[in-house]
Every structure is written in C-alpha cells, then in structure tokens.
Amino acid sequence: MSEPAPHDPRAAQRLDWTRAALGDAAAGLERASTDAGFRSYWRTTGAAPSRIVMDSPPDKEDVRPWLRVRDLLEAGGVRVPRVLARDVEAGLLLLEDLGGPTVAQVIDAANADVHMDAAIAQLIRLQSLTLPEDFPAFGEALLQRDAGLFEDWFLHRHLGITLDCEDAERLQLAQRRLMDNALAQARVPTHRDYMPRNLMPVADGPAVLDFQDMVLGPIAYDPVSLLRDAFLSWPEARVEDWLRSYHARAMQVGLPVPAIGDFLRDADWCGVQRHLKILGIFARLHHRDGKPRYLADAPRFIAYLDAVVPKYRELDPLHELLERTVKPAFAKVIS
Template identity: 30%
Template sequence: MTLRLDALRHWIAAQHRLPQEACQLTTVAGDASLRGYCRVTFPDGTTRVVMDAPPALEDSQPFVTIGREWHAAGLPVPKIHAVDLSWGFIELDDLGNDSLHHHFDIESGAREGTSQALALLDKIERLAPVASLPSYAADFLEEEMDRFPDWGLTRWLGIETPPQWPEVKRHLLAHIARLPTVAVHRDFDAMNLMIHRDRLWIIDFQGALAGPLGYDLISLLRGRYHHWSRQEMDLWIEDFRQRCLAAGRIGPDLDAETFRAGVEAIGAQRQLKILGQFCRLCLRDGKPRYLDWLPHFYGHLDEGLEALPALGDFHRWLRESYRPAMEARLVEQRTTSDAGNPP
C-alpha cells in the first residue's frame, strides 16, 4: 500500500508540475470494490480526488468511458482530469463528503431526497447514451441471482437450494423482459448520489448497462437507508410510471399492475443477488461487515414478493427456512467474533 501511495503521489504531482511534498494526500473511505480513493490538497487549497484501482484487480476502462460520455451528455458526474490505466490512477473532481443517504435519517429528508433523486433519474434516462453500453442480458441477470444459492445458501448457510429455484428465475426474468431498455446505473443508491453545490451528482457509474427500465427506481426505493410502507411504494412506482408514460419511455400497454410487477421482479432479482453477494464479500473478500445488511435486504425481498403471488411457495420457503437459518447464522457469527475480540 505504501508503494502505491508513493506512486500515486508521484503521479498526481507530475500531472500538476508540483514537487511531491506539495501534494497532501488524505485517504477517503472506499466501497465494496477493490478500489481506493485519496483526496489531494494542492498548495492553493484546491482539492481533487484520485481513484486508485490496481489494474490487476479492477478494470477502470468502463469508468473512464462512461464518465466521459455522461459528462459530455450533460449529466452531473465528476469530470475526469487525468487517467493512467497502466497504474489504475484516475484524477476526478472532488464532490465532497455529503452523500444523499446522510439526509435519510428523518422522514422529510428521505422524501425530499427521493424526489430529487427521481428527477435526476429522469435526466439519466433522457440523456445517457444507451447504444454504447453493454447489454444487461438475461444470462447475466440469472448469473447474478445464482449468487444467492451459491454463496448465500450453500457456502454460507450450508443449506440446500429449494426445488422452486429454476421456476423462480424464469418467472422473474419473464416479468423483467416486458420492460423497455434504458441506461441503468445499477447501483442507484443514496450513497452514490453526492450533494455538491446544491445539486445531486452521480458517482460509481462504472457498472452501467443497457437494462430494464425501473432497475434504478427500485434500487433507490428498496435501498439501504429508508424503508417505505407498501402503500408508499405503490405511490412512488405509479408516479414513476406516469412520468415515463408522459415522456414516451413506455406505452399505455404497461398498465399499473403490470408495471408494478415488473419493477418488483427487478427488485427481487437485485435483492437475491445482494443476499448472495454480501456473503461472497464476507467469505471471499474478508469483509464480514456486509453480513449485517442481510436482514435489511431480506425484508425488502419479503415485501416485494407480495406483488408476485405466483412465487408464493418460494416466498413461504424464505420465511420458514431461509430467514430462521440466516438469523441463527448471524447470531453464531457475532458470537464467534465477540469471543475472538474480548473487551
């Protein structure tokens, strides 16, 4: 790490024709990936952020390509000032530390923030180029769902996959296929929306794909930082449908019930992926803190499946088998962790 920080300091100083000691580096909190971030303060007090993505571990070309395309399209993404993909260094605008999720701790903040985020989502769907993005194809959606039985059931819980699993995937994919294709961020979460200069800015867009309308909507509504009631969810989803209808992104054939089922199917796909992926982050990447989110996203999945009654058998299996096993395993994990870290 010290070697990379030294290399990063040398690189950013060279970009600005400054001595290395004139560039002050401060580590910025990272994310679930293998990327790291540093804030650089220059002698005149201005700052930039440098992404550190070791090329052997992270392919940064999609970030650069999408970032430049979205910036050129007029979307609020950090400007890319310099790139060295051989090292995995990218110099970006500094958007500060105030992400939208900090404002979700009270109801009024969550409501206002969600409204602002959905207005931004309208802009993404209107302006973001689609043709240059890879397709969020059905086989990729299925592979993501299979992380649930692979990592969440077999490897972490040690329980068998329910026999309904193939039908669950087919049912969800059939609903998702009815939705039109747009540019989707794929992690349109309140943590990935920064408040800077009194507007929202988009970060972590490197995973964007050409995928189903509604994916980013459900990512926001069933995210990490707020829980909406069933009635509130239905209102948000229907309001979004009406906006898409008015903008011509969908036709009248996508009625309220069909659209809601499609959006909740996307949500179920995403939540199943997360339940498996967070176990993978623990087991493969040594990041056990993500396990603490499992009950939260299970709750989202449980509520979303209420809109998909054809998956009733699977829904009951989740309540009667998965949830108790998951909760017991979390208790065991915490007990083991506490025993290894006595006060």
C-alpha cells in the same frame, strides 16, 4: 507540513502521480472512501481546492469502462464527477472533489422528498440517453449470474444450506419467473446500483457515482434500486408514492413505462431479483473478500422479501423456500 512518501509501492506511485498532476510537490493524500471492489478514493491535502484521486490498480480493476460510461453520461447531461487528469495505464484519475457526505448520509424522513425528487429527475436523464450499439445488455447471461450469487454465496456458503430437490425446483422456478419478467420489460440505460450512497448532493446534481456497470436493462430496475435501497428503508406507502411520481414523470418525457399497475408489479419483481442478488454479493464480500460489514444489512433484504413476495401467487415457490428453509437457517446465523 506534507506527509512523508509512503513505503508501499502503490501508495508511493499514487502520491508521486498526484503531486505531478497538481504541480504541487508538497501535496498529500488522505483516505476519502473505498468501495466494495478494489477501487479506492483519496482526498488531496495542502493547497485548495482539494481534489479526489481515484485509484484502480490495473491488475485488479480496469479504469477504462468507468471512463467510457462517465463520458457518455456527461454528454447526455447527467451530473458526474469531472476528470481533471488521467493516467489510464496506471489506473489513476484526478477528479473534482464533490464533498464529503453522500445523499445516503444526509437524507432523512423530513428531507427525503426533496432528495428523491432530485434523484428521480437525474435518473430520468440517465434513462433517456442513447447508448452505442455495442453497449452491454442486461440479458439472460447476466441474470443467470445474478441468480447464482444467491444460491452459491448466501445459501450454500453463508447459511450452509444444500437444497433438496424440492427446494432446488422452487428456487429455479422463481428465478425463471423473475428473469422472464426482467427480460420482458422495455430496455433503457440502467445504472444497476442507483441508490443514495452513489449520489452526491451537489447544487447541480445529485452527481452520480459508481456507474461503470451500466447496461441496457429493464426500465423498473433503477427506480426500485433507489427506493428499496440496500442501506436505507422507507415505509412502503412512501415508496409507492415515489414510484408513482417517477412513473408520471417518465411518461411525460416519453420513456417506455407500461401502465401504472404493470409498472408497480415490475418494480416489485425487479426488487426481489435484486435483493436476492445482493444477499449473495454481501455474503461473497464477507467470505471471499474479508468485508463483513455489508452482511449487517441482510435482515433489511429479508424484510423486503417478506413485504413483496407474498403479494404474488406466481412467487409462491420462493415464498415457500423462504419460510421453510431460508429464514429458519438465517435466524440461527444471526442469533
């Protein structure tokens, strides 16, 4: 039996559009998942096979950047969801249903090598794409915005810290060094959230999701996003083995990776820059958007920073800031 038409105008529009796109007046929708933005995903019910409706309310999230990047990825041989019907003005897409669990939900210590091997192979395809000349780049402005997220949302809003002059100088110096490192790296297509929860374990995959923010960016960024994940942690020795495997395969296909020692440093530094940014994003999701669950993973990022920052004398200002100011305040918040 089909579900009754919802009373919410957007829900009613979504259901009516889905039934028309499928040619099935009895089709229903059930929630499949949400993401950290305004986009939502719905699985069709009724006649098989099921499909996924991606709902991007046009007043909140333009669907066209997602479609543009999807088409570029598919043309380059990267496995992405297939689009079966679209209404760009309404912000509604009908997609193939890739199944329920993401790689993040099925990966474990026993099968991680298999999943990471497939994820690295797909990443190398993505990084090998030739992008249009007008494609956005991971430049100074984007890095400055990322840096501001940590200070504005995690330090000020979440921890209640107002940096004194010395701490402000420490943070600015560390952020400048991280930015300079990112800007000095060879540039390739960069997903910016290439991690297991954005990969689907299909036979010809993994299929890549949440790619709409792709830019031309530093070559170490996506490998470290995959292996020092926002929601999963692995022993550092295993992470280094995977980074070395990625590096060898990237060299084989002619990607512009530096010597292995420099690459491992670049991955570490990109990871630090990313971890600081995500702490800011998670704090913003909690305080601005009413999504508190992401902050539960904040201790993971502090642990990542503890593992990497002390290895580099150039990052001593950040180490001092973390030890003197950030970690004591963070301990009070989570206690």
